[in-house]
Amino acid sequence: MTPLPDSENTVESGERFINAALQEHARNGCGSDDELVHRILSETVNKSELRVRTERPRLDRKTMFVGSVAVAALLALTVLILSSLPFSGERGTDEFFLSVDAANAGSIDDTFLPGLQKRVTITAQPFEGTVDPVSSASQLDTIELSAGSDLQFLEPFSPSLETFPTRSERQRSFRISADKIDRSGDSIYYTGNVVVEHDEFRIEAEDVTVHRDGSDRPQVLANIVRVEQPTVNRSVIARSLTFDPVAVEMRLTGVYQFSAGTGQHDLELGDTLVLTASAYTVENPKSFEYATPSPDSSN
Amino acid sequence: MSIVPISENDQPEELDPKRPEDFTALVKLHHSDLLVYGQALARDSATARDIVQEAFIVAYEKVHTFDVTRDFATWMRGIVRNKWREWLRKNKKYDLSDNEVARIDADVAAWQANHAAAGSPLFSALEDCLDKLPETLRETVDAFYYEGRTGDEVSEVLGVAPAAIRKRLQRARTLLKQCLDSKLEPEEES
Numbered sequence: 001m002t003p004l005p006d007s008e009n010t011v012e013s014g015e016r017f018i019n020a021a022l023q024e025h026a027r028n029g030c031g032s033d034d035e036l037v038h039r040i041l042s043e044t045v046n047k048s049e050l051r052v053r054t055e056r057p058r059l060d061r062k063t064m065f066v067g068s069v070a071v072a073a074l075l076a077l078t079v080l081i082l083s084s085l086p087f088s089g090e091r092g093t094d095e096f097f098l099s100v101d102a103a104n105a106g107s108i109d110d111t112f113l114p115g116l117q118k119r120v121t122i123t124a125q126p127f128e129g130t131v132d133p134v135s136s137a138s139q140l141d142t143i144e145l146s147a148g149s150d151l152q153f154l155e156p157f158s159p160s161l162e163t164f165p166t167r168s169e170r171q172r173s174f175r176i177s178a179d180k181i182d183r184s185g186d187s188i189y190y191t192g193n194v195v196v197e198h199d200e201f202r203i204e205a206e207d208v209t210v211h212r213d214g215s216d217r218p219q220v221l222a223n224i225v226r227v228e229q230p231t232v233n234r235s236v237i238a239r240s241l242t243f244d245p246v247a248v249e250m251r252l253t254g255v256y257q258f259s260a261g262t263g264q265h266d267l268e269l270g271d272t273l274v275l276t277a278s279a280y281t282v283e284n285p286k287s288f289e290y291a292t293p294s295p296d297s298s299n
Numbered sequence: 300m301s302i303v304p305i306s307e308n309d310q311p312e313e314l315d316p317k318r319p320e321d322f323t324a325l326v327k328l329h330h331s332d333l334l335v336y337g338q339a340l341a342r343d344s345a346t347a348r349d350i351v352q353e354a355f356i357v358a359y360e361k362v363h364t365f366d367v368t369r370d371f372a373t374w375m376r377g378i379v380r381n382k383w384r385e386w387l388r389k390n391k392k393y394d395l396s397d398n399e400v401a402r403i404d405a406d407v408a409a410w411q412a413n414h415a416a417a418g419s420p421l422f423s424a425l426e427d428c429l430d431k432l433p434e435t436l437r438e439t440v441d442a443f444y445y446e447g448r449t450g451d452e453v454s455e456v457l458g459v460a461p462a463a464i465r466k467r468l469q470r471a472r473t474l475l476k477q478c479l480d481s482k483l484e485p486e487e488e489s
Contacts, residue, residue: 015469016399017406018476020339020347021425022444024331027344030422032327033334040326040352044359045319253349268390270346283345 034211035221039240042207042223092181094188096174096210096245174198174245176208176220187211196220200248200277201229203241220245227252227275234260234280236273250275316362316371325371326355332372332414332421333379336407340383340395350386354378372411376404409483419482428478436471443468 179192188210196203205222220243227236227250239254252273258265260280267273272283314321314328330351337347357378358365365374380400387394395403410421432440442453443464450468454461 014402014406014476015472016339016342017335017403018472018479020335020342021421021479022440022472022475023344024335024338024347025422025425026444026447028331028334030420030426032331033348036334036348036352037326037330040330040355041323043352043356044326045322253345270341270343270349270386270390272345 035219035242038209038211038221039223042209046207091177091179091193092190093175093177094181094190094210096176176210178208194222196222196243198245198248200231201227201250201275203227203243203250205241219243225252229275229277232261232278234258234275236275238273248277314371315367316358316365317367322359322362328415329372329375329411330355332407332411333375335410335421336376336403337379337383339403339407340380340400341386346386350379350382354382357382372415373408376407376411380404410479413483421479424479424482425475427482428475431478432471432474436467436474439464439467440471 175197176190176194177197178190178194180190182189182191190208190210191206194203194205194208196205196208203222204226206224208220208222210220220241222241222243223239225236225238225241227238227241228234235257236252236255236259237257238252239256240252242251243249252275253271255267255271255273258267258273265282267282268284270284274281274283314325316322316325333351333354334344334347337350338344341347341350354375358375365371414420429437429440439453439457439459442448442456443450448456450461450464453459454464457464459467
C-alpha cells in the first residue's frame with residue numbers, strides 16, 4: 001500500500017469525517033443525491049426481471065452450444081408468432097428539441113416537465129404518449145412551438161420540416177425510443193432496448209431517465225450503456241451515463257470497455273470518462289489535500 | 300467524542316429492507332451519510348459514489364440474508380467498508396489503520412442513528428455549525444471547500460500565509476466537529 005504523505009499522516013482521524021462531510025455538503029448541499037438514488041434504485045428495486053446483467057456467468061462449450069440452439073429455436077418461433085400477428089412491435093419515441101440562448105443553459109419546456117425552471121426555451125415538446133413509429137413523421141408535423149421571448153428560431157416555427165432549427169440547433173436535438181415509456185412527475189422513464197439518437201452519437205441502454213436534476217438543465221441518465229461515436233471512431237460500454245443535452249457532454253462511470261481510434265483504454269473504478277463531440281477526458285480520483293497548501297510549509 | 304449508541308429502536312420498525320418500497324426508503328434515508336462515510340474512507344467523491352452504489356446493489360442482492368433484528372445502517376456500513384477494501388486492493392491506494400476506520404465508522408454511525416431516530420440529517424446540522432464559525436474561519440472554509448480552491452489559492456486570495464490557512468482549516472474542522480457532537484447530545488426535556 002502506498003503510505004499517506006507525511007502531511008496527511010498528521011491529520012487526526014476525527015477530521016476525516018468532518019472533512020468528508022464538508023466536501024459532500026459542498027458538492028450536493030443539504031438535498032439528497034437524486035442521481036445516485038436513481039442509479040441505485042434502477043439497479044435494485046426498479047430493475048426489471050427481464051434485464052440481462054452485463055456480468056454473465058462463464059459457460060462451458062457444451063452448455064453454450066445447447067443454449068445457443070435453444071435460443072435460436074426460441075427466436076425463430078417468436079419471429080414466426082409475431083409475424084402472424086396483425087401488428088408488429090411498436091416502440092414509443094420521444095423527440096426533444098433544445099434551443100439554447102446566450103446564457104448557455106437549456107431546459108425542457110415546462111409543459112413537459114412542469115417543475116423545471118426556464119432560462120432557455122425549448123422549441124418543441126416531446127410527443128405525449130406512445131408514438132407509433134410508422135406515423136412518427138406525421139407526429140413531427142404536429143409539434144407546436146412554445147411561446148417565449150428568447151426563441152432562437154429565425155422563422156416562426158410551422159408544421160414543416162423545412163422550418164426545423166438551423167444546423168447548430170439541430171445538434172441539440174435528440175430522439176429517444178424504447179419499448180416502454182412511463183411518465184411520472186418531473187421524470188420520464190424509458191425501459192427496454194432504449195436507443196438515444198443524436199447527430200453526434202448513438203446510445204443503447206437498458207433504461208434511460210430524463211429528469212430535472214435540481215438545476216435548470218434537463219439531465220438524461222442511463223444505465224448499462226453502449227455509446228457509439230462513429231464520426232470519431234469511439235465506442236464505450238459502461239455501467240452508467242449522465243448526458244447533458246445542452247452541453248452535449250456525456251459522463252460515464254463504471255466503464256468496462258473504451259476504445260478510441262488508437263485502441264483500447266483501461267479505466268479504473270472511480271474514473272469518470274467525459275465524452276464530448278470532439279474530445280474525451282478521463283477524470284481520476286484526486287488525492288485529497290488536507291489543508292496543506294504546501295508540504296514544506298509546516299516546518 | 301459523544302456517540303449515540305445504535306440500538307434496535309433507532310431504526311423505524313416499519314422499514315424492512317426485504318420490501319422493495321422499504322428498501323427505497325432506506326436508500327433515500329442512508330445514502331447521504333454513507334456517501335460521507337465512503338468519502339472519508341476513499342477521499343474521493345466519484346469513488347465514494349461508486350462504492351455506495353455497489354454497496355446498495357450488494358445489499359439488495361443479499362437482502363434475504365439480512366437479519367431484521369439488526370441495524371440496517373450498521374449492515375450497510377459493513378458492506379461499504381468491504382467495497383472500499385476491494386477498491387484499495389485493486390488500486391494499491393493508501394490504507395487506514397483499524398483505529399482510524401473505527402473512528403470514522405463511529406462518527407458516521409452516530410449521525411445515521413440520529414438521522415433515523417430523530418430525523419435530524421447531518422448536513423442540516425453542519426449548516427447550523429458553519430453559521431457559528433468565526434468570520435475568518437468561515438471565509439477560509441468557504442474558499443477551500445465551497446469554492447473549490449487549493450490551499451495555495453486560498454492563501455493568495457485571502458492574503459494569508461499558507462501555514463496560517465492550514466491552521467485555520469484545522470481549527471474550523473475542530474470547531475465544526477465539536478459543534479456537531481454537541482448536536483448529538485440528547486436534548487433536555489423542557
